[in-house]
Amino acid sequence: MTIFDEATAVTRRGEGTYDARPDPRFAMVAPGGTAPPAVNGGVLIATVLRAVLDSSAHPHPVATSATFLRVARLEPAEVQVTWLKHGKTASTAHATLVQEGEPVLDVTVTTGTVPAGPEAAAAAGPARAADPARPLRSEDLHWTDAPPPFPPIEECVDLGVWPGAVAQGGAAGFAAQIQVLFDPATTGWRRREPSGLPEMRGYFRLREEREADAYLLALAVDGLPPVAFGLGATGWAPTVQLTWHMRGVPSAGPLRVAARSRHVGGGWFDEQAEVWDAADRLVAQSTQLARVGRGPVHGPADGGRPG
């Protein structure tokens, strides 16, 4: 059992009630200690998903929408699961991570089934050609846009522990559990020379040997530093709302995570991420709304692209 599996474990206590415990090994603190220590949000979402999938008739969390209400403390927590609908294709549950009677994380999950490998009916053309007598049905449709540009993994860089990924007392926390090999084009902020573009790309994996699955995807979609770092805003950037879709069961090998923002303003920024597996399949997508972290902006000297 890996540390990640231990950190996201839940124990069924009764009908729709599970015990959990935010794990200090995935803790993060704000740079300069400006906020209380927190546990990585993706780890908390994975914990809630374990409780939901425990009683789901469908195997995959196809749509997960999470709102972060309070900072999770390193204390016992309870996950409460209520099913809103049981369907043939999809079922939906509402789940809450609760600490000391207060909701910490509010999650709605729709479970269903996603493909576990390259899809048989590749596209309109081939399917038609194989059996021209059989009209193509929309269930057969398969279409994917181009993947984001990625340098080869050997050109990517390990930044080690980054601001916001360290635990209390300077212990490595979250960053000690995962490894991100960054596209060097998105790492200027580490030298106080941000690129001026709110984007982040990297190869993502747990440091321990472990197969990628839905729980690890929940970690990966929010596993890179905030894209606002690319604009020089390296303060604590709390996620308010995160929605992610599981689109396929990931194959073995490192995951590629590409995140970018479309708009930063009014103290808010969006972050849209995609996770591609080693077989070049889009396996997860996410969008989140976060607060721009308070604090000074470091560079860029050239001002970036004004809005």
Added chain:
Amino acid sequence: MTIFDEATAVTRRGEGTYDARPDPRFAMVAPGGTAPPAVNGGVLIATVLRAVLDSSAHPHPVATSATFLRVARLEPAEVQVTWLKHGKTASTAHATLVQEGEPVLDVTVTTGTVPAGPEAAAAAGPARAADPARPLRSEDLHWTDAPPPFPPIEECVDLGVWPGAVAQGGAAGFAAQIQVLFDPATTGWRRREPSGLPEMRGYFRLREEREADAYLLALAVDGLPPVAFGLGATGWAPTVQLTWHMRGVPSAGPLRVAARSRHVGGGWFDEQAEVWDAADRLVAQSTQLARVGRGPVHGPADGGRPG
């Protein structure tokens, strides 16, 4: 009072309880009558938002996440609102649209404040130049990516009523209330000559004269035909989950809505939309996961771009 305002009206009955009524004037039926008549999802979300904002300390729904559980009937409904957190910058409510004791639409809304007009501190450069002694703070940050390409409005086309936007008995329903002037590049499906690209773009407005606001944005983010139409799949495509972010108060004038998909497969497709106002500001963003509608695929002869 416009038909849209009437159709989304709620009446407070008690603490956190509101009466509503899905309006036949925004009804839609599946092509070929393969599903019961439904009310447009954006209208239902706007209805729920009215109930949430009625008791919100903050003016704007900055993050709304909605899961569609059942088809809303044209009968009385109740909106139940529970506040999960009241914060200085943002507050979060959980709300449910209920009919006959069953949840129809499950929504989590975070309210806050978004800019109402061009932002003062435009970007790093100017802000720094204005007062070089004052270090730029991340709250001042403003950055926007390039808008999607749009033809001039006079080159766009009104398709009238499209499949899926008609009400029972052939009445115009939803499509009689709104006008979309489509980018002609995204209208081939109407002639059974789909472009082979899952995208849709159009200028969007109510047919009645009415200012754009949060409620109209809730309609606009899901106001175009499903992007799967662009692949020739013009069957009923039910939205399972839709999340949208309000990023600015829209200025007067037509809204531009651009939607596209990144991946269609396993019977699911994502649809990501942006709404830009006439002053060229990104005012809303959405992402949804929907089922590919059942039924035959019409064209494209060239097979589109295989995934």
